[in-house]
Amino acid sequence: MLRTSSVRMLGERDRESVYALLDADPVGNVFVSSRLRASGLHSGRLGAEVWGYVERGSLTALCYSGANLVPVNAGPVAIRHFSEQARSQGRRCSSIVGPVDAVSDLWSRLGPLWGPARAIRERQPVLEISEQPHTAPDPLVRRVRMSEFGLVLPACVAMFTEEVGVPPDAGDGGSLYRARVEELVRTGRSFARIEGGRVVFKAEIGAVTPYACQIQGVWVHPDLRGRGHSEAGMAAVVRYALAEIAPCVTLYVNDYNTPARAAYRRVGFREVGAVRSVLF
Structure with missing residues (x-):
């Protein structure tokens, strides 16, 4: 049971209003939108819950609660309600990700119980x-x-460990991560330059909707960095994505990763927003 009358569990009957909310910002909401379009809103199939904040009878915000906790279109009042629900359940996620202000507010409420974070x-x-x-x-x-x-x-695995700070097999021996990588390869969403049995560059398209797709896992072999492989490799992935997957390509990058940000600018990416991530 959800704790407040303003927040309720969303399901298939809410599909139209949920998609309308997500599609208002197809780039910012690409991850959640991709998951819901692939699996629906039934929590059993989705492997997550979707909480909706209802204001004057209309759905105005939602929160995806799975391996990631992701607020969508959530202002201060909705965040307060979502934080109450999250606190009542206890931490089930490995990260909180979303718009900077929303995640900052959410973490200020959850941090005293869920902290400390491994990284922010x-x-x-x-x-x-x-x-x-x-x-x-x-x-x-x-x-x-x-x-x-x-x-x-x-x-x-090397990319994940370098980026997140812990290996992806830290919890279940890596079976879920292995299955996810295999799925991306099988569905044609894993790209790489492979020479002599060695991966020079690789990236995946991890989220796909009719309006946008999100690149993740960009990695260049450590021995080959600084030679332009990231820039040229990303250009190739963008070309594939625009031609065959979605009309807009997006990603997010750590603000301190100056070389990557410069390479993405040269490819033609432009900054349209920012997210904050709390990692456990």
Whole structure:
């Protein structure tokens, strides 16, 4: 049971109003929108709950509660209600991710009970591109084949560990992460440049809606960094994505990653917002 009359669990009957809310910001909401479009709003199939904040009879905000806790279109009042619900359940997520102000407010309420966080990424610029890349794509970047799964998985693990600070097999031995990487390869959303049995560059398209897709897991082999592989590789992935997946490509990046931000600017990405991440 949800704790307040203003917040309720959302389900399939709310599909139309949920999508209207998500599609008002297709770039900012691409992760949640992708998950709900793929699995629906039934918590059993989704593996998560979706809480809705209802104001004067209309859905004005929601919160995705799964491995990530993600507020959507949530102002201070909605955040207060969502934090009450989250506190009543206890922490089930491995991160809180969303707009800077919303996550800051949410964490100020949850931190005393859930803290300390392992890491907080205060500001991660959200970037997008909807036109052809400004730089030449790497012609050797292509979709990863299933026969190459054994090559690309260690690169994915290395990227995750470098980015998040803990390996992806810290909880369940890596079975869920392995399944996710395999799914992205199988569905043609994993891209890489592979030479001599070594992954030079790789990236995945982790979230897809009719309006946008989100690149994740961008990684260059440590021995080959500083040679332009990231810039040319990203240009290649953007080209594939715009031609075959969605009309807008987005990602978010750590604000302190100066080389990556410069490379993305050269490719043609522009900053359209920012998120904050609290990692446990």
